[in-house]
Amino acid sequence: MYKIAAENLQALFRKIAADQDLYLPVKVSDQVNFKAWSQDAEVCLDTLKTVKSPKDAFFPQSENLYTCKKDKKNIRIEPQALQEKDFVVFGMKACDVQGVKVLDNVFLSDPVDTFYAARRDHGTIVALACHEPEESCFCKVFGIDCADPVADVAAWMIEGELYWKPLTEKGEALTKAVAELLTDADEAKVEEEKTAIRAIVEKLPYSNLSLEGWGQEDYMDRFNSPVWEELYKPCLACGTCTFVCPTCQCYDIKDYDTGHGVQRYRCWDSCMY
Template sequence: MLKMKVADLSKFFGKIAENETVYLPVDTKEGASYKKYEDGMVMSEAFNTTRSAKDFFFPQVENIVDFKVEDKKIEILDTHEAVKDFVIFGVRACDYKSFEILDRVYLLQEPVDQLYKERRDHATIVTLACQKPQETCFCHVFDDIDAGNPGGDVTSWIFGDDIFFKANTEKGEKLIALVKDLLSEGDDKPVEDSKAAVKFMLDRLPIKDIKLSELKKKELLDKFNDPVWNELSEACLGCGTCTFNCPTCQCYDVREFNTGKEIKRFRCWDSCMYKDFTQMAAENSRHTHMQRFRQRFMHKLVYYPENNDGIFMCVGCGRCLRSCPIHMNIVKVAKALGGDK
């Protein structure tokens, strides 16, 4: 275990920034947000960022290609910019787990999404163990998420005035080698104390009684046809806030925009809560708002786990609990479907 004074973090970021871009959570008026490190920047002490870290790999909007059309001639303009190595510092356990969920969609099945892959390949992820989970956090209901020991290329823990680091991968070793002059040997005791302290808090958070394994016991059609969907979806505004804030939502649309000089083909996040989502020429497969609402939660709680070794498409980050204007969220849905037995 290596350690450093928390007060030396700016030297740590500065040293890494000499070689590659570093992003860290900083306080903004919209809450904590990832920003590119610049001299004097101070890391946020918030328990997590308002927007998730998925933006690094799956940005809200990205250009794919441009076309120039002149009479009957079409010229294809490659707009791709090569991604350089970068470091994301301070990723929490829930958001780190969300990368695995996105990987299963974009990397681990054909066709591999090359835009996503390039960013994943160039990123070094430094996680930060949680110290102050909030009452909306429920990562602890998932067996494979450990807020006190989040993983990543490097895991870090803040305890008192010190920050501890443990490299877990080759990329992590390389990063630690860059800053080795700032680090000294530390013993494991403070890190073990930090893990125990966060576990103590997680065990006392209000959302601990959902048992998602109970959902798996119901037949798929019983869940699909459960009359509770009508009641649950009634107040939903279909605003899509929950999907945009969610670190595991990964649906997108591909559109084109004529600037007058060229046509830009871009992809942008989409939401299954929207009426025109997966709109086809003939019609839309989901006609009612209830069907769209059901799709979002069935995808997260039933379809994705059925196709991905039982892994739920939720990491308990609590963003949907904090942001929904009508206070609907996945915890309420899971409980209504029998996940609180």
Template sequence: MYQIKKDRLPELFAAMAEAQDLFLPIRKCNQTNYGLWSEEAQVDLDTLKTVKSGKDCFFPQSETLYNCKKEEGKLSIDPAKLTDTPFVVFGMRACDVQGLKVLDNVFLNDPVDSFYAARREHGTVVAIACHEPEETCFCKVFGIDAANPAADVAAWFVGEDFYWKALTKKGEALTESVKELLTDADEAAVEEEKKQIQAVIEKLPYSHLDLSRFTPERTMELFDSPLWEEMYQPCLACGTCTFVCPTCQCYDIKDFNTGSGVQRYRCWDSCMYSDFTMMAHGNMRTSQMQRFRQRFMHKLVYYPANNDGMFSCVGCGRCVSKCPASLNIVKVIKKLGGEG
């Protein structure tokens, strides 16, 4: 384990950015999101949760797939270049790192998504433990330890020191590249920090939600529950929950006329929208209740049934704090689980 003084982090960022792109939480217009580091950037590591997670660095909100042109009667297709250079995503939290594992099960299984796979291959994740978890956090419910982020490098803030521990070969390679800035550290201070974080987590209001009813055996029972008609009523179908979620993976593919050809790109989509999965004959889900039910059944039942029990929610709490109608997965878990 290594450490560096907190006030020397700009030196660490500069060293990492010398050989590769560095993405980390940047504050702009009173919002904190992941962005490319520069000396002028307002780095914000104090905000516990960025508006959107670091998912953007691996599965961008919008990306070009290929460009088509027709010249002198001949059609040419120019595929977008896959990521082929290393980059670092610095400052992710344990819940968002788990979110990448959820995406891995989707995009790295056959058929493999080459764009996502290239970014995962070249990206190194430095995750920071949550010094002060918030009331909207409930990662513990899904077996995630906010005190021990399982990334390429795990890091902790303790007082005026920043502690650093490589956990994978990628993490070791990154550590080697900045080692001259780091000094050896005793893990005792970090162990105390972990205990403090875990003590806070135990006291959070949503840390002990009961998931026992959400099993494959109860799929139809949950699907047919009359409670959906009650729960969905305040939903505005705005899609905010899906766009701030670190595990949502739905996207649409669209064509844009550039004037000299066609650009095909993909962009995030939302199962909460009425035109989601629209086909020639119409939409399979004709009501907002059906769309609302689909979102939460996927998170809590369908996905774990097909991924060895792994839930497609990581308890980050973004939907709890961002939904304008105060609807979120916590309310669904409580209601269907018999608590609310």
């Protein structure tokens, strides 16, 4: 277990970004989303929920697959290179980490999505515990412990200090890379923080929702429920709900005429369409 003072976090970000790309919650025009770090970025680690989930670090909203170029009668196909540079997603919450695991079940199953797999191989997740969960949170219902996130590195912000605990080989490698900025820490304060967070969770109104009747065998009953006849009426079919959802994996594949060939790309789609 290690720690670093909050006033030294900028140095930590600078150290990480020197060798790899760094994405974290950044405030732009009063909205906080995961973006690439820069010296002048307004980092907001205390934001509990960003407007969008950080899933597009691993599953981008749009990405090129390959390009076909035409030269007279000859056609050349140029595949898009896979992710080769390491990167860090810093400050993900336990629920967003769980969302990535759902994407893993889809994209890492046969046939493996090589674009996604490359990003997962090169990406390191530093997850930050929720100091004070909101009234609308319901992570406990799905077995998620927001007090003890499971990622490559788990972190806690306590009394002006960031506590840091590597949990995987990638986490150990990142810890070694920034070791000069970290000091040894006692886990006692972290255990106290976990207890305090879990006490808050127990008092939240949605912490003990029942999932009974939502199993796979009940899906069609839910799908055909007459309740939707009322719920659908305010829906604009904009698709935003699935775009911000950390577990949605819908995508479409399209071709774009570049004028001298075709660029094939995929982009997020929505079942709401």
